Amino acid sequence: MAESRRTHTCGDLRIEDAGKDVVLTGWAASVRDHGGCVFINLRDRYGLTQVKADQAVTPEAFAIAASVKPESVLRIEGRVVDRGSNRNPNLPTGAVEVEVVAVEVLNASKPVPFPIVDDVDASEVTRLTYRYLDLRRPVLARNFALRSKVCRLTRDYLDDQGFLEIETPILCKSTPEGARDFLVPSRVHPGMFYALPQSPQTFKQILMVAGFDKYYQIARCFRDEDLRADRQLEFTQIDMEVSFATPELLYDLIEGMLATIWKGVFDIDLPRPFPRMPYAEAMETYGCDKPDLRFGMPMVTITDAVAASGFKVFADVAARNGVVTALKVPDAESWSRKDLDGLSKVATDNGAKGLAWFKIGAEEWTGSAAKFLTADEKAAIATRTGAGTGDLLLVVADDAGPARQALGAVRLKVGDRLGLRDPTKWSFLWVTEFPMFEWDAIGQRPTAVHHPFTSCVPEDLDLLETEPLKMRARAYDVILNGTELGGGSIRIHRRDVQARVFKALGLSEESARTKFGFLLDAFEYGAPPHGGIALGLDRLIMLLAGASSIRDVIAFPKTTSATDLMTASPSEVDTAQLRELHLEIK
RNA sequence: GGGGUGGUAGUUAAGUUGGUUAUAACGCCGGCCUGUCAAGCCGGAGGCCGCGGGUUCGAGUCCCGUCCACCCCGCCA
Numbered sequence: 001m002a003e004s005r006r007t008h009t010c011g012d013l014r015i016e017d018a019g020k021d022v023v024l025t026g027w028a029a030s031v032r033d034h035g036g037c038v039f040i041n042l043r044d045r046y047g048l049t050q051v052k053a054d055q056a057v058t059p060e061a062f063a064i065a066a067s068v069k070p071e072s073v074l075r076i077e078g079r080v081v082d083r084g085s086n087r088n089p090n091l092p093t094g095a096v097e098v099e100v101v102a103v104e105v106l107n108a109s110k111p112v113p114f115p116i117v118d119d120v121d122a123s124e125v126t127r128l129t130y131r132y133l134d135l136r137r138p139v140l141a142r143n144f145a146l147r148s149k150v151c152r153l154t155r156d157y158l159d160d161q162g163f164l165e166i167e168t169p170i171l172c173k174s175t176p177e178g179a180r181d182f183l184v185p186s187r188v189h190p191g192m193f194y195a196l197p198q199s200p201q202t203f204k205q206i207l208m209v210a211g212f213d214k215y216y217q218i219a220r221c222f223r224d225e226d227l228r229a230d231r232q233l234e235f236t237q238i239d240m241e242v243s244f245a246t247p248e249l250l251y252d253l254i255e256g257m258l259a260t261i262w263k264g265v266f267d268i269d270l271p272r273p274f275p276r277m278p279y280a281e282a283m284e285t286y287g288c289d290k291p292d293l294r295f296g297m298p299m300v301t302i303t304d305a306v307a308a309s310g311f312k313v314f315a316d317v318a319a320r321n322g323v324v325t326a327l328k329v330p331d332a333e334s335w336s337r338k339d340l341d342g343l344s345k346v347a348t349d350n351g352a353k354g355l356a357w358f359k360i361g362a363e364e365w366t367g368s369a370a371k372f373l374t375a376d377e378k379a380a381i382a383t384r385t386g387a388g389t390g391d392l393l394l395v396v397a398d399d400a401g402p403a404r405q406a407l408g409a410v411r412l413k414v415g416d417r418l419g420l421r422d423p424t425k426w427s428f429l430w431v432t433e434f435p436m437f438e439w440d441a442i443g444q445r446p447t448a449v450h451h452p453f454t455s456c457v458p459e460d461l462d463l464l465e466t467e468p469l470k471m472r473a474r475a476y477d478v479i480l481n482g483t484e485l486g487g488g489s490i491r492i493h494r495r496d497v498q499a500r501v502f503k504a505l506g507l508s509e510e511s512a513r514t515k516f517g518f519l520l521d522a523f524e525y526g527a528p529p530h531g532g533i534a535l536g537l538d539r540l541i542m543l544l545a546g547a548s549s550i551r552d553v554i555a556f557p558k559t560t561s562a563t564d565l566m567t568a569s570p571s572e573v574d575t576a577q578l579r580e581l582h583l584e585i586k
Numbered sequence: 587g588g589g590g591u592g593g594u595a596g597u598u599a600a601g602u603u604g605g606u607u608a609u610a611a612c613g614c615c616g617g618c619c620u621g622u623c624a625a626g627c628c629g630g631a632g633g634c635c636g637c638g639g640g641u642u643c644g645a646g647u648c649c650c651g652u653c654c655a656c657c658c659c660g661c662c663a
Binding site: 048052 | 587589590592593596597598612614615618619620621622623624625626638654655656657658659660661662663
């Protein structure tokens with residue numbers, strides 16, 4: 001058969017094309033043999049076109065077509081015809097079909113381990129082992145077309161804004177702070193290692209010193225930590241840094257970028273500016289630093305209303321400066337004991353000792369601890385929370401951190417149950433005024449909440465040597481629907497301040513010199529004030545695509561135990577390779 | 587590191603208080619069929635019940651261990 005190219009893709013043909021002679025290539029998505037004629041759905045990543053071979057018209061082509069195995073690769077020559085009364089309204093190409101003149105099987109397929117359909121019921125093990133088949137599914141293929149489009153929109157937008165795309169090394173220096181590093185042994189330098197970058201952070205700051213005042217990169221990052229539905233060992237960030245930046249400048253930049261993406265993908269205009277919320281408020285009212293504001297239902301602190309309660313759990317927590325926090329679920333009479341047990345488990349899974357619940361009936365309160373509360377206490381709680389007849393109150397009492405975190409998790413579960421977390425609704429938020437440091441109980445030292453290059457609110461700088469845990473950082477996260485899309489900060493650009501922060505983090509002067517000497521040196525040669533942000537591209541695409549796992553937007557993801565089922569990596573290596581690298585396996 | 591759920595035919599699942607030959611659907615193989623839309627009809631083949639021990643006259647089923655996958659906590663500046 002002639003080696004002529006395809007004339008159309010499998011998504012192209014419409015009624016206007018009727019009468020044309022065409023060449024199509026694609027995969028046999030289904031083969032329906034009726035004895036005297038056979039229908040084949042030919043699929044490529046653009047769509048599906050029905051082709052028909054008729055024994056009475058083209059007996060040779062029919063014989064080949066009738067023997068085609070699903071997922072074989074075909075080249076079809078034929079003529080486009082109107083399907084008349086047999087049109088398929090479910091296909092964009094459904095008004096026409098291609099009457100086959102000649103069929104060539106370019107490559108036959110073995111029976112596939114699972115059908116190539118959108119609502120696949122194969123396990124993820126099977127899907128990941130045969131990832132090339134999984135990726136043939138239109139729903140998954142669409143995710144990667146979307147990903148490509150978002151990257152293009154991002155590049156175009158940042159290019160328009162005058163940004164330069166600059167690459168930074170993959171083989172880097174190991175850093176003490178942050179996540180566990182992936183290490184790469186040096187062949188040339190026995191006993192020494194590179195590390196894969198957790199982010200291009202220090203390099204992009206150096207680029208600011210170099211005068212590249214607007215930098216971006218769609219950068220691969222590596223962190224050797226346990227995986228989750230939204231976390232992989234290697235992931236991609238849209239990474240940016242701007243000289244002479246202010247938080248407002250960066251908010252505007254990112255909002256403009258996200259608005260451009262939403263416009264390009266959904267043709268919708270995002271309302272701007274995005275709302276903002278200080279970290280402390282997020283923690284108190286939503287129990288986390290990335291509140292899902294697709295629904296309200298704020299948590300309410302009721303500690304003082306129950307400080308003198310006969311319910312010992314509440315009173316004890318109040319006495320030791322803990323927190324009693326409550327969540328009102330409206331119109332929840334119908335919630336069963338089983339529902340509430342499920343919520344209790346969410347609370348205990350998230351560190352609470354338990355979940356107290358009260359159903360507010362017309363006559364009386366029922367629930368786990370209702371009998372311990374006096375009428376005055378109930379009245380005070382009702383006033384504080386705005387709860388009335390028919391409502392349910394969920395209450396956690398503990399130290400402030402665990403109590404709020406646990407009830408925050410319960411809040412999300414309640415939102416799920418009430419269907420309030422609509423994946424087609426978009427709720428953006430800036431969380432601001434993060435603390436600079438948090439106490440690491442294991443290391444017995446402060447650690448950076450964001451990273452050690454983050455600057456603080458100027459008036460807090462003098463707390464650095466006295467009360468560092470009270471300092472507020474000039475850091476901000478952008479949140480979408482309860483997911484952290486990205487975060488950034490205004491950086492430190494002065495050597496003396498950076499040295500003081502390293503010291504506060506427990507990094508000795510010598511160690512700071514060894515690990516970050518290049519950065520401290522650079523700051524002494526005219527480092528401009530600068531700041532930046534990085535967005536998690538994979539999570540962004542996951543949300544845009546409505547996917548439930550980051551694995552559905554990464555072409556070749558790893559399992560939760562960090563293996564690649566298709567290539568069977570990681571794997572052992574030859575002893576000769578190890579010898580070259582001066583390594584020995586214990 | 588901890589908790590939870592699951593693993594039975596190529597795939598997805600059912601399998602009762604431990605008891606005859608381990609079911610079904612789809613897929614596969616053979617046959618029929620000219621308007622299907624993941625075509626339909628008839629017939630057939632296909633099993634290390636994740637793996638290793640144990641209890642028992644007897645284990646897919648009970649016990650112990652282990653591996654794999656997924657979800658969550660820890661961890662992820």
